[in-house]
Amino acid sequence: xxxxxxxxxxxxxxxxxxVSKVDISVNEGEIxxxxxxxxxxxxxxxxxxxxxxxxxxxxxxxxxxxxxGMKPYQICRLGIGRSFQxxxxxxxxxxxxxxxxxxxxxxxGQSAANASKIVDEVLDFxxxxxxxxxxxxxxxxxxxxxxxxxxxxxxxxKLLLLDxxxxxxxxxxxxxxxxxxxxxxxxxxxxxxxxxxMKAIMKICDRIVVLHHGAKIAEGAPQExxxxxxxxxxxxxxx
Amino acid sequence: xxxxxxxxxxxxxIVVAAVVIFFAFVPLFGSTYTLTLSSTxxxxxxxxxxxxxxxxxxxxxxxxxxxxxGLGFYASGFLSSSLPLPMLMLVGGLVSFxxxxxxxxxxxxLRGVYFTIFTFCLVELVKAVMTWYEIMIVRKxxxxxxxxxxxxxxxxxxxxxxxxxxxxxxxxxxxxxxxxTGIGESEDAASHIGIHTTRTKxxxxxxxxxxxxxxxxxxxxxxxxxxPGSSFNMMFSxxxxxMCVFGGMKTFLGPIIGAAVFAILQYSLITEMPQxxxxxxxxxxxxxxxxxxxxxxxxxxxxxxxxxxxxxxxGGTDDxxx
Numbered sequence: 001x002x003x004x005x006x007x008x009x010x011x012x013x014x015x016x017x018x019v020s021k022v023d024i025s026v027n028e029g030e031i032x033x034x035x036x037x038x039x040x041x042x043x044x045x046x047x048x049x050x051x052x053x054x055x056x057x058x059x060x061x062x063x064x065x066x067x068x069g070m071k072p073y074q075i076c077r078l079g080i081g082r083s084f085q086x087x088x089x090x091x092x093x094x095x096x097x098x099x100x101x102x103x104x105x106x107x108x109g110q111s112a113a114n115a116s117k118i119v120d121e122v123l124d125f126x127x128x129x130x131x132x133x134x135x136x137x138x139x140x141x142x143x144x145x146x147x148x149x150x151x152x153x154x155x156x157x158k159l160l161l162l163d164x165x166x167x168x169x170x171x172x173x174x175x176x177x178x179x180x181x182x183x184x185x186x187x188x189x190x191x192x193x194x195x196x197x198m199k200a201i202m203k204i205c206d207r208i209v210v211l212h213h214g215a216k217i218a219e220g221a222p223q224e225x226x227x228x229x230x231x232x233x234x235x236x237x238x239x
Numbered sequence: 240x241x242x243x244x245x246x247x248x249x250x251x252x253i254v255v256a257a258v259v260i261f262f263a264f265v266p267l268f269g270s271t272y273t274l275t276l277s278s279t280x281x282x283x284x285x286x287x288x289x290x291x292x293x294x295x296x297x298x299x300x301x302x303x304x305x306x307x308x309g310l311g312f313y314a315s316g317f318l319s320s321s322l323p324l325p326m327l328m329l330v331g332g333l334v335s336f337x338x339x340x341x342x343x344x345x346x347x348x349l350r351g352v353y354f355t356i357f358t359f360c361l362v363e364l365v366k367a368v369m370t371w372y373e374i375m376i377v378r379k380x381x382x383x384x385x386x387x388x389x390x391x392x393x394x395x396x397x398x399x400x401x402x403x404x405x406x407x408x409x410x411x412x413x414x415x416x417x418x419x420t421g422i423g424e425s426e427d428a429a430s431h432i433g434i435h436t437t438r439t440k441x442x443x444x445x446x447x448x449x450x451x452x453x454x455x456x457x458x459x460x461x462x463x464x465x466x467p468g469s470s471f472n473m474m475f476s477x478x479x480x481x482m483c484v485f486g487g488m489k490t491f492l493g494p495i496i497g498a499a500v501f502a503i504l505q506y507s508l509i510t511e512m513p514q515x516x517x518x519x520x521x522x523x524x525x526x527x528x529x530x531x532x533x534x535x536x537x538x539x540x541x542x543x544x545x546x547x548x549x550x551x552x553x554g555g556t557d558d559x560x561x
Contacts, residue, residue: 050431052427052430052431071430071435071437072430072431073430073431073433073434073435073436076430076431076432076433077433081431081432082431084427084428088425088427088428089424089425089428090420090421090424090425090428091424091425092420092423092424093420093424101417101421101429101432101434102432102433104414104417105414105418105421105429105432105433105434106432106433107433108433151428151432152431152432154432155432155433
């Protein structure tokens, strides 16, 4: 049984269908890539799964529990973490406190001692230990994106939704980010990632789902997707 | 997290506690005028502290304070003949708490300026309802309030200052306070790391309303007669905002200093030059907002920093230009 199974989920804004009847499932231990042109509905899909917005129809089931209709904080506590495309860190707090927030609130009744232990672990894990006392706006973009991931990791998720964590990074930073994603998966966390950096997607994803105009147009292993005619048409225009 | 004594941070709590204790002896030597002025200062302190407790960290600017203070007024108005002062304060607080919880549950989904506009209208709405009630149902304008004596009102205000200070400090250091700050920094991120944002906001808003309701109840007993106009007063809504801006918003001492300076300024202007009091008061406010956006505490910190920098320059260790 898949870890997360969403069936027939749709969401319209006004008359515009942002996501229409999408089925998506992810198995435990997998890295699932989510690609598609701008405006394809990828982030909306993340917002629907994580509860930021409510779906018009369809259901999402996580580990046998129906999560559609739940609030973001409930979904987080069940074990789904997420990062944001434009980093949404707590800018008025130092790096370590950002992570502490995730650790404190991510699970109900987390003790302060336990939370600060999680902070040390996570900062170590994502290589932000040296910057732990810096304020968020004093650290480089790549580190801010890492901090996004760190905050989500501190909630101790089983499934992590990564929204374009590599956008705006230089090639060597992209390499480091790819390493981090693989490392997170190897630590036992399942991942769904939205990404435009094709090199990264093709290399680290086990499976890829392609969205276009809110609908799923292809799904399969990276090589299959790279050879898929519809996908090429969507990305390069009809030839 | 081991608690470490931080001189710069903790000395302010000690100073404030000492001032509160000193105030307890003021009725022994102070005139009635001093007591009334002190009571007003303390009411303003409770209002600005409780306002900044919620609006400071979350960034949800509330203009509903007038409604909560007014409900406190009317709790005293309706019940002062039959209940002792502490009960009036409790009722005033609880009614305000309930209204804030209901209003909060509906309107705290509104973000930014929409929330502010709604709370602004709330005061007028409650005032209109009370006016309608007095004209149509009881056919009597306003209510008389029993006076419990200047000393009693003074001590009631003092107790509320102490309670508010404790509440503010405890919340600041608690998980609840961190959640409020998280919401202000990034509400989306906060909700996705497991913070129940709606409940946190509603509860924070309601606690601040409770505190305002209690001082409203005390204030009414100092006035003998109240009516909807004097109770649900827009001035009470703007006061906490202005005092916090005046004193310095995101600091502990800012709202306290702002409220004290504000009240003293107001009283001395009213007594010294009643005809042009509003003009001067307005001018001072505008100048304060223009030239001290971080408030009195902000100016103090800037001066201290400049002195420190000056010193290090003389010592040749200045690396600010590096």
